[in-house]
Amino acid sequence: MKPLSFSAPRRRALQALAGSAIGPALIRPSLAKAATESSSEAALKLGPQTLRLRAEGPATPVWQLGDTTFTPITRASAPAKIAVTNETSHPALICLHGLDAAASAEPLLAQRPLAPGAAMTFDLPNQPGTFLIDPRFMHGEEDRPALPRVLVIDGGETYQADREDVLLIEDWKIGPDGAARLAGRADGGIASLYTVNRKSTHDITVRPNERVRLRIANGCQRLVIALKFSDCQLSVVAIDGQPAEPFVARDSQIILAPGTRIDALLDATRDVGTHAPILLHDGVQPILVGRVITSFAAPERATPLPLPRAAETPAPRIDLKNAQRIELSLDPAQWAAAAAFDTTSAPAFRSSAGRTVVLAITNRTPSVATFHLHGHHFRLLDRLDDGWKPYSLDTLAFNSSQTQRIAFHAAHSGRWLMQFITTAWSSPRHLRWYEVS
Numbered sequence: 001m002k003p004l005s006f007s008a009p010r011r012r013a014l015q016a017l018a019g020s021a022i023g024p025a026l027i028r029p030s031l032a033k034a035a036t037e038s039s040s041e042a043a044l045k046l047g048p049q050t051l052r053l054r055a056e057g058p059a060t061p062v063w064q065l066g067d068t069t070f071t072p073i074t075r076a077s078a079p080a081k082i083a084v085t086n087e088t089s090h091p092a093l094i095c096l097h098g099l100d101a102a103a104s105a106e107p108l109l110a111q112r113p114l115a116p117g118a119a120m121t122f123d124l125p126n127q128p129g130t131f132l133i134d135p136r137f138m139h140g141e142e143d144r145p146a147l148p149r150v151l152v153i154d155g156g157e158t159y160q161a162d163r164e165d166v167l168l169i170e171d172w173k174i175g176p177d178g179a180a181r182l183a184g185r186a187d188g189g190i191a192s193l194y195t196v197n198r199k200s201t202h203d204i205t206v207r208p209n210e211r212v213r214l215r216i217a218n219g220c221q222r223l224v225i226a227l228k229f230s231d232c233q234l235s236v237v238a239i240d241g242q243p244a245e246p247f248v249a250r251d252s253q254i255i256l257a258p259g260t261r262i263d264a265l266l267d268a269t270r271d272v273g274t275h276a277p278i279l280l281h282d283g284v285q286p287i288l289v290g291r292v293i294t295s296f297a298a299p300e301r302a303t304p305l306p307l308p309r310a311a312e313t314p315a316p317r318i319d320l321k322n323a324q325r326i327e328l329s330l331d332p333a334q335w336a337a338a339a340a341f342d343t344t345s346a347p348a349f350r351s352s353a354g355r356t357v358v359l360a361i362t363n364r365t366p367s368v369a370t371f372h373l374h375g376h377h378f379r380l381l382d383r384l385d386d387g388w389k390p391y392s393l394d395t396l397a398f399n400s401s402q403t404q405r406i407a408f409h410a411a412h413s414g415r416w417l418m419q420f421i422t423t424a425w426s427s428p429r430h431l432r433w434y435e436v437s
């Protein structure tokens with residue numbers, strides 16, 4: 001992962017952010033079982049709510065996707081069913097970031113906008129991981145923003161973590177009247193406000209030698225961000241809901257495009273009583289959003305745990321030799337805005353099930369752009385097409401004029417969306433689709 005210099009000017013910072021990455025409060029296992037146990041079914045309501053996001057001034061009206069708890073997190077066990085009821089005054093469309101093979105849940109192509117007062121149930125595939133339930137896919141005449149929610153489907157590798165903490169990062173532009181500006185529209189020159197789990201700061205208190213699994217999701221509207229856990233030992237183990245070959249995060253920082261989720265292990269190796277800042281960088285400046293606090297409690301174990309080993313069964317190789325190769329341009333003239341998307345339009349490409357698809361994608365916009373592939377995860381190819389990165393993605397950021405190549409195994413039949421946005425707050429969401437037959 002390319003390091004991010006926090007002293008860099010905006011242009012250098014954004015260049016460092018793009019195309020790299022990869023790139024609830026503390027609860028001990030013996031406490032608050034109801035908050036940590038999961039069920040195979042979850043019921044969510046999208047309805048009116050107000051949030052206190054600033055120390056002063058009026059509250060902010062939102063459309064909140066929630067359940068009976070106040071945290072923006074839902075846990076479920078696989079295979080999961082998610083029921084959503086629309087209690088807003090407008091049609092709603094739900095996007096499930098990161099779930100492969102869920103063709104019946106595909107926005108617009110299979111799932112029609114949910115009318116006010118209506119409900120629907122998503123039957124999700126047996127796929128553990130960290131996902132994002134996003135009701136912001138399209139908007140009409142709404143007077144307030146709809147808010148995403150992290151979905152954790154339990155199962156899979158635990159990496160010997162003693163517990164978990166979920167961090168949902170969001171950005172806001174709030175006027176003097178408390179109203180939040182909607183992305184895709186003019187922001188009125190209002191400065192951004194950042195929250196973690198809808199609070200201004202989020203501290204993580206750890207015992208010496210404890211291991212905490214962090215599930216971090218970028219719920220920002222358009223922005224690529226960097227999150228730095230200063231002087232902490234941080235190891236990435238999963239990206240976009242898929243296990244990755246574990247590696248240590250360079251400079252204790254991770255980079256997330258909008259919609260990206262990263263699972264990282266935070267090992268408490270610092271001295272007791274120390275406070276390590278958690279810094280968010282938005283391409284302009286570092287912003288303090290929390291601290292890692294090492295408590296004076298008894299150590300969790302005598303020594304820190306070692307970095308997890310890579311899976312004994314390697315991921316299947318990608319057949320690049322016989323791949324279907326397609327060039328794709330992130331040019332707004334070749335894509336449709338979400339509000340004007342026509343489901344009868346021609347697909348960007350068609351492929352047959354079981355074949356490898358290689359996309360050479362070029363960002364033709366003058367700013368950083370984020371590309372998101374529905375239905376399949378992909379591998380980021382090396383520059384010479386002679387290998388690929390040891391992790392899977394569903395989201396990737398591009399510098400202006402940058403070309404990157406990705407490859408995926410077209411395993412899931414159906415019609416699937418592709419989308420891209422730029423980092424400008426007023427940027428619309430652009431859509432195209434592809435078919436696997």
